[in-house]
Amino acid sequence: MSYVLEVKNVKKKIGNKLIVKGLNMTIGEGEVYGFIGPNGAGKTTTIRMLVGLIRPSEGEILIGGHNVQSDRSNALSQVGAIVENPELYGDMSGRKNLLHYARLARVPKKEIDTRINEMAKLVELDKRLDDKVRTYSLGMRQRLGIAQALIGNPSLLILDEPTNGLDPNGIRDFRALIKKISSSGISVFISSHLLSEIEMICDRVAILKEGAVVVEKQVSDLLVAExxxxxxxxxxxxxxxxxxxxxxxxxxxxxxxxxxxxxxxxxxxxxxxxxxxxxxxxxxxxxxxxxxxxxxxxxxxxxxxx
Ligand SMILES: Nc1ncnc2c1ncn2[C@@H]1O[C@H](COP(=O)(O)OP(=O)(O)OP(=O)(O)O)[C@@H](O)[C@H]1O
Ligand SMILES: [Mg+2]
Incomplete structure (x- = not known):
């Protein structure tokens, strides 16, 4: 079986502190993987390595079989991500924001309009797409961030604490959206400190504590274990x-x-x-x-x- 994401013995040392202590993870096609841990566990640090913002001190990360360090552009062309908060331009419309990211993601010119409309529809922002982003609610910004991360047609979507600040309705809409995305074959890696917010959408979860995975299980196994x-x-x-x-x-x-x-x-x-x-x-x-x-x-x- 080929994996969309493979993390092999990845460590990160910052200063003389070992923040990530040898992670091993694999994610298959269309799988939704939950990366759960309390504040300071090392989730964002791990995600920053996955998307090539920082280098691992040891180990390797493969995306679609391409090494993020040595084959960076092939690896990263398959990833869409939101690390911490979506980077949005408040004074531009949702459409302009998507256009900007479509160009960055090198979406072919003649496909851009169709792609933007498809993504807006997917995240249910089609009716507000020409409004300025600063008029959007938090949930709408989050969804625009997801549309932006998906605009280049990645095989892996990485979201760092996407449910932060969402109300129960927002979380429900988010879950439905992730279901739609994963059922189209895209793999999703989601971090959260609240398991309850994402357990229902994940196929598998890893629980991170102080930079190490203490448990990794199929959600269905965890639920029937006891x-x-x-x-x-x-x-x-x-x-x-x-x-x-x-x-x-x-x-x-x-x-x-x-x-x-x-x-x-x-x-x-x-x-x-x-x-x-x-x-x-x-x-x-x-x-x-x-x-x-x-x-x-x-x-x-x-x-x-x-
Ligand atoms: N650049 C840095 N320099 C020093 N320490 C850092 C740096 N980046 C992260 N850390 C430390 O690494 C640990 C993990 O941080 P990280 O941001 O990855 O945690 P997290 O799981 O994302 O937490 P949160 O839920 O609060 O977002 C923390 O103790 C943090 O202080
Ligand atoms: Mg974090």
Whole structure:
């Protein structure tokens, strides 16, 4: 399989401080990759290396198989990025901004107009495209930034904390937009300090702490890794007694709910044990640990989840 992005043992030392401590990542075609970490973890530093703004102290970065250091123009021609904040000209219209970036990205002259209109439509700015950017809301600026990053038809879109400052509606629109972009085959690398804002759009997430990836997982694996079920019963004391001496871990949630750490296959056995002990079951509900909980656990305990 060929990767759109390959990061091999990348380190960055600034002064005598090792800020990025040997990163290894790969991103496939159309994959949405979340790069999550608290403030100061090294997200922006990593992204600045990915887009060739700074050089790694060690290791290599390949984009579409081209080395960002030794084959810079071929590598970077495949990337569109927003690092920290989109660079926009407030006194120009959205269209003029896109025109400027289309030229920088060397979009062939006769394709520029079509390309700008397509991108404006994609980010739903077509109706405001001739207004000055300073009249745009934060969400609109963010979307124009994305249109600008995509104007040169990259295979990889890199966004540094794109959800910062967006309200819940803005975040929802952003998620829909990323889905559209990735389903057209473009790979997306998104950093964030808030896992909850991007977990739903990522296929895979890496959790960065102090310059090192402590966990990298498929989002779907993280979500099912630790299932729990809440059993609503008539007599919680008796329910817990019924499972005493078994391997099941039980937690009383309230007067009528007991939470049990099990996977779905174990439910019939538990129901049977309840029935045998005269416990009535009124409902069973899955309680999945959210990715955010997991993230906080990981960052706090620095435990590797495998
Ligand atoms: N040019 C620099 N000189 C010295 N230290 C730096 C430099 N750039 C970054 N750092 C340090 O490297 C660490 C990582 O910074 P970075 O900006 O990459 O973090 P981040 O994950 O993007 O954080 P945030 O969520 O706040 O944007 C920080 O401790 C920062 O102070
Ligand atoms: Mg940053």
């Amino acid at each position: 299932e729990q079920y809440d059993f609503k019963v008539d007599d919680i004391k008796r329910a817990i007694e019924a499972l005493t001496g078994t391997a099941y871990v039980t937690t009383a949630i309230d007067a009528r709910t007991v939470r049990i750490d099990v996977t779905e296959e174990n439910i019939p056995a538990i129901v049977e044990m309840f029935v045998q002990n005269g416990v009535k079951v009124y409902g069973i509900q899955v309680e999945k640990e959210t990715l955010e909980d997991k993230f906080l656990n990981i960052v706090e305990n620095l435990q590797e989840v495998n």
